[in-house]
Amino acid sequence: MKDTLKRKLRLRFVLLSLLSLALIQGLIVGVSLYRNVRDLEEKSDMLIAKLHRSPAGGNRYFSVKIPAGKDTVYPDAVQNVSISSDQAASLARRALEKKEERGFLEGYRYRIYQNENGRKIYFLLRESGIEMCVMAAKNLVGVSLVSLVAVGLILIPVSAWAVKPIVENHQKQKEFITAAGHQLKTPLTVISTHAQMLESEIGENPWLDQIRKQTASLAKMTGDLVTLSKAEEYRNPLVREDFDLSRLFLDTLAPFEAVAAQRGVAVETNIPSALSYAGAKEEVCQLIRVLMDNAVKYCPEDGVISASVTRTPRGVKIVISNPASLQEDPRSLLRRFQRGQSAAGQSGFGLGLAIGDAIARRHGGQLKLKTDREGLFLAEAVLN
Numbered sequence: 001m002k003d004t005l006k007r008k009l010r011l012r013f014v015l016l017s018l019l020s021l022a023l024i025q026g027l028i029v030g031v032s033l034y035r036n037v038r039d040l041e042e043k044s045d046m047l048i049a050k051l052h053r054s055p056a057g058g059n060r061y062f063s064v065k066i067p068a069g070k071d072t073v074y075p076d077a078v079q080n081v082s083i084s085s086d087q088a089a090s091l092a093r094r095a096l097e098k099k100e101e102r103g104f105l106e107g108y109r110y111r112i113y114q115n116e117n118g119r120k121i122y123f124l125l126r127e128s129g130i131e132m133c134v135m136a137a138k139n140l141v142g143v144s145l146v147s148l149v150a151v152g153l154i155l156i157p158v159s160a161w162a163v164k165p166i167v168e169n170h171q172k173q174k175e176f177i178t179a180a181g182h183q184l185k186t187p188l189t190v191i192s193t194h195a196q197m198l199e200s201e202i203g204e205n206p207w208l209d210q211i212r213k214q215t216a217s218l219a220k221m222t223g224d225l226v227t228l229s230k231a232e233e234y235r236n237p238l239v240r241e242d243f244d245l246s247r248l249f250l251d252t253l254a255p256f257e258a259v260a261a262q263r264g265v266a267v268e269t270n271i272p273s274a275l276s277y278a279g280a281k282e283e284v285c286q287l288i289r290v291l292m293d294n295a296v297k298y299c300p301e302d303g304v305i306s307a308s309v310t311r312t313p314r315g316v317k318i319v320i321s322n323p324a325s326l327q328e329d330p331r332s333l334l335r336r337f338q339r340g341q342s343a344a345g346q347s348g349f350g351l352g353l354a355i356g357d358a359i360a361r362r363h364g365g366q367l368k369l370k371t372d373r374e375g376l377f378l379a380e381a382v383l384n
Contacts, residue, residue, distance in 0.1 A: 009163040044109035060125040068118040270308035315384040324377035330369035
């Protein structure tokens with residue numbers, strides 16, 4: 001788990017850094033190319049404007065005329081370019097089809113002038129300028145790619161140093177929770193035992209009753225935290241064994257079906273027979289308990305809980321759904337101590353779904369929470 005967390009953090013660090021650099025470089029390249037193209041356009045349009053006012057030698061261009069009310073293209077002038085009448089007419093028609101007063105076409109910058117006598121189109125040869133823009137674009141993109149690769153190679157060793165404190169803090173947090181959970185078990189057991197002994201001496205007492213309830217609640221929360229910590233603890237490797245998931249699922253569902261029936265909630269199952277799976281049997285059982293406990297708690301009376309298991313190419317998928325009205329994003333319920341607004345008055349600490357997600361991730365999958373258009377709350381656990 002430690003190595004997995006470290007790899008994920010390093011990968012995220014490198015990708016985010018490269019993405020930031022790529023965005024900055026993309027902006028620089030884009031602005032540079034835009035300025036080069038705009039400069040070429042402005043200079044070309046200025047030359048064409050001068051040619052229109054007074055034709056001058058030295059420029060490589062040709063022009064055509066289209067009399068008013070006619071579609072026939074007549075060559076007008078050719079200066080330092082080799083082009084036939086048919087080619088000139090073809091370029092003129094293509095320029096007219098673009099329906100733009102000016103633009104680039106076949107290495108030429110063209111501009112259309114129009115008056116009462118008809119239209120005149122100038123084509124200024126700008127192949128060298130266009131080639132320079134293309135070459136500049138290739139150079140900028142090439143330099144950007146090389147710099148991205150170079151920075152990526154530098155970030156790989158740097159990322160190990162950057163994420164080291166985070167990994168160490170995460171590790172210490174898990175170890176602290178596990179150690180503290182074990183240390184709290186003894187005093188909680190002593191408090192509960194003494195409360196029972198004191199009650200046997202003085203009889204029933206509301207304060208003693210509250211002590212027992214709060215002690216039991218604290219013991220459960222401590223146990224949940226330890227379970228969650230162990231599920232995420234890198235020193236607790238996953239030991240897989242083959243077992244009958246169908247049988248385990250049905251056995252785990254049985255007590256919840258009885259509780260659901262008392263509330264008028266029906267439980268529908270779609271579980272194939274003799275479906276085998278290789279994983280940590282006790283953890284998978286706890287995952288099913290977590291999802292069913294959540295469904296039974298928050299399913300309204302006379303509702304229907306659906307539970308199914310299906311084989312996937314890499315493992316299995318467990319889906320448990322129930323009617324529910326959520327005001328928050330279902331994914332937020334995977335956070336520790338996060339409870340929905342509908343949880344008011346219900347027992348629990350908001351750790352169950354976080355434990356389920358940790359178990360799913362230990363098995364190479366994940367727990368997804370979502371709602372559909374029909375108002376169903378779906379918990380999908382994929383185990384690989």
